[in-house]
Amino acid sequence: MSSAFDKTLAALDALHAQDPQTTTLSDGTAQPQELAYAQRMSRWLERLQETPSDLLGIAVRAQHLQRWKLQRSDYPEGRIGYLTWRRDQSARAGDTTAAIMEEAGYSQEEAKRVASMIRKQGLGRDSDVQALEDCACLVFLENYFADFSRKVEHDHMVRIVQKTWGKMSPQAHALALTLPMNDTCSALVKEALGSD
Known part of the structure; x- marks a missing residue:
């Protein structure tokens, strides 16, 4: 090295x-x-x-x-x-x-x-900081979201998803929507985003 x-x-x-x-x-x-x-x-x-x-x-x-x-x-x-x-x-x-x-x-x-x-x-103004935040949000959604959602009250979990989504770039949104999720997590995301 x-x-x-x-x-x-x-x-x-x-x-x-x-x-x-x-x-x-x-x-x-x-x-x-x-x-x-x-x-x-x-x-x-x-x-x-x-x-x-x-x-x-x-x-x-x-x-x-x-x-x-x-x-x-x-x-x-x-x-x-x-x-x-x-x-x-x-x-x-x-x-x-x-x-x-x-x-x-x-x-x-x-x-x-x-x-x-x-x-x-510089989050929101700095593209590198945004990329770091996107990675953190995607890691959470892919690896920790399901377990976390079992421990947190439903309405609070919806707010967490909304806050997470609000920190992500459009590119990260698109990637997040391709992640495999169980029915509970998928329903939480749909509710948080206000989609059917």
Whole structure:
């Protein structure tokens, strides 16, 4: 691995692999939960953009970096607690990723740019930040939506789908509508979008 990009991804994946929680993949094998998430993010980026920049590729791979180190339960209940937790998560992931990038040979400016993407600064105005958000929404809908919908009250789940949809680009909308979904999830999406 000679390139700064390869070194950075390898370092990120080594941290992802330390996640104590595991998930079972479709082939039945277990994998650290965060590593599975990061790889899913990268796969969606490949579908969204034919030739994404290296900086975007790093930001997408690092979005949930060491997320297990800041527990949601350590923050107050409710929306303010949730938003504070998310802000702290993205700041921590951005700072850690920036340090890894500089160590691998990227400039401070490039590292700051990636940290800014991970913090989702410029969402709605910055095409790279939008691509990262699209990946996150698609990973959620493809891999976590069904389980999540079983734990959350129906009307709240409809609002979550509406908020998720509102953050996505038209291209991501089109991809999301091709995802296989069980009847419950499909009905939730139709209700959220106001379609029959």
